[in-house]
Amino acid sequence: MTEVDRAAILDLLGVLAYGELSAFDRMAGDARMAPTMAQRAALSEMAAVEMSHYAKLAARISSMDADPFQAMAPFVESFETFHARTEPRTWGEALVKAYVGDGLAADFYREVAEFVDESTRELVTEALADAGSSAFAVREVGILIASDPTAASRLSLWGRRLVGEAISQTQRVAAERDALTRLIVGGTGGLAEIAQLIDRITTRHTERMTAIGLSN
Amino acid sequence: MTEVDRAAILDLLGVLAYGELSAFDRMAGDARMAPTMAQRAALSEMAAVEMSHYAKLAARISSMDADPFQAMAPFVESFETFHARTEPRTWGEALVKAYVGDGLAADFYREVAEFVDESTRELVTEALADAGSSAFAVREVGILIASDPTAASRLSLWGRRLVGEAISQTQRVAAERDALTRLIVGGTGGLAEIAQLIDRITTRHTERMTAIGLSN
Numbered sequence: 001m002t003e004v005d006r007a008a009i010l011d012l013l014g015v016l017a018y019g020e021l022s023a024f025d026r027m028a029g030d031a032r033m034a035p036t037m038a039q040r041a042a043l044s045e046m047a048a049v050e051m052s053h054y055a056k057l058a059a060r061i062s063s064m065d066a067d068p069f070q071a072m073a074p075f076v077e078s079f080e081t082f083h084a085r086t087e088p089r090t091w092g093e094a095l096v097k098a099y100v101g102d103g104l105a106a107d108f109y110r111e112v113a114e115f116v117d118e119s120t121r122e123l124v125t126e127a128l129a130d131a132g133s134s135a136f137a138v139r140e141v142g143i144l145i146a147s148d149p150t151a152a153s154r155l156s157l158w159g160r161r162l163v164g165e166a167i168s169q170t171q172r173v174a175a176e177r178d179a180l181t182r183l184i185v186g187g188t189g190g191l192a193e194i195a196q197l198i199d200r201i202t203t204r205h206t207e208r209m210t211a212i213g214l215s216n
Numbered sequence: 217m218t219e220v221d222r223a224a225i226l227d228l229l230g231v232l233a234y235g236e237l238s239a240f241d242r243m244a245g246d247a248r249m250a251p252t253m254a255q256r257a258a259l260s261e262m263a264a265v266e267m268s269h270y271a272k273l274a275a276r277i278s279s280m281d282a283d284p285f286q287a288m289a290p291f292v293e294s295f296e297t298f299h300a301r302t303e304p305r306t307w308g309e310a311l312v313k314a315y316v317g318d319g320l321a322a323d324f325y326r327e328v329a330e331f332v333d334e335s336t337r338e339l340v341t342e343a344l345a346d347a348g349s350s351a352f353a354v355r356e357v358g359i360l361i362a363s364d365p366t367a368a369s370r371l372s373l374w375g376r377r378l379v380g381e382a383i384s385q386t387q388r389v390a391a392e393r394d395a396l397t398r399l400i401v402g403g404t405g406g407l408a409e410i411a412q413l414i415d416r417i418t419t420r421h422t423e424r425m426t427a428i429g430l431s432n
Contacts, residue, residue: 021253021256021257021260024244024260024264025244025247025248025260028240028241028244028245028263029244029245031241032241036285037237037285037288037289037292038284038285040237041237041270041274041284041285044237044240044241044267044270045267045270045271047244047264047267048240048263048264048267048268051260051261051263051264052264054257054260054261055261058257068254068257069252069253069254069257072253073253076253
């Protein structure tokens with residue numbers, strides 16, 4: 001592995017690990033908004049799953065003789081900015097955020113999976129496999145929309161805001177982390193390739209919103 | 217199993233399950249007070265462990281054809297009152313609370329283990345086995361005390377407050393849940409036996425405080 005490869009893989013593991021750690025933190029907090037104990041427990045269990053992914057990613061960073069917290073540090077501000085700008089105010093917003101967030105993370109994992117070595121690929125695929133928020137969120141949002149006709153338009157707007165903030169933070173990270181950007185978009189990592197990546201992610205986001213009964 | 221036994225076991229599983237769920241919620245929130253990302257991740261990982269215990273306890277309740285949320289409901293107010301009265305204001309207080317809380321839970325598990333059927337015993341022993349907060353808390357509190365000579369007396373006072381609130385909530389639950397109380401203290405479940413139980417738990421608490429470098 002060249003030094004550039006190593007730096008890019010550490011960046012990749014770092015961004016994934018901090019994404020999981022901050023998702024844990026936010027989902028655990030959002031669980032308090034749940035209308036019932038069963039719903040609170042369901043979102044708390046999802047948060048705990050993020051933490052088990054985090055532990056695996058951090059262990060992998062350590063096994064590369066690197067410090068997990070140093071690897072995560074460059075990405076803290078982007079994630080915290082994203083979360084601060086997308087603080088859910090209702091249970092419906094919390095659900096859509098968990099669903100959209102896990103979906104965007106899954107897309108990102110999928111984008112990078114083909115460019116990394118096999119053992120890293122296995123790790124990110126595993127992290128992707130059992131996120132499990134989707135089924136719960138789809139069902140719960142379905143119930144919300146059915147019982148409140150105005151919920152669909154409000155939550156659709158919320159979904160657009162989530163993806164907008166996610167894209168703006170992705171652009172920021174892409175501009176700051178050269179090796180990582182090249183790893184993900186391949187080739188020169190130029191603006192055109194980043195635009196294509198964002199285009200693919202936006203398309204999949206639209207499909208997900210449709211699946212949950214919301215418009216983009 | 218008689219109906220009384222069944223009610224007592226469901227109460228026991230319910231109180232343990234809600235204890236884990238509320239510990240998750242509070243530890244996940246307290247993790248935000250951590251001075252470094254490494255410490256935050258450590259407390260977050262402990263919170264996630266509580267959630268895995270919760271999942272096992274809830275599954276056991278379901279396997280008894282009972283509703284986990286109904287089984288937990290009678291204990292929500294006691295735990296929430298405990299947590300509301302023991303909201304940590306510093307990282308040191310959060311650590312001592314995690315340590316004392318897991319210790320008190322372990323004592324409680326130990327007290328009940330001999331009175332329940334073998335499969336329930338295995339489950340509570342497993343829940344007890346890997347809480348793992350102690351080593352981290354002992355080390356971290358040791359560092360705090362070494363660097364700040366006033367911390368020991370403040371945290372000792374905090375420890376006394378924690379156990380005091382825990383005892384007052386235990387008495388409340390004992391007064392309200394007859395079958396559970398009889399299961400735990402055996403025999404008639406009279407006041408003398410409850411006093412002895414509290415005495416044993418207080419003694420173990422004192423030993424734990426000494427182990428962490430604090431006085432009772």
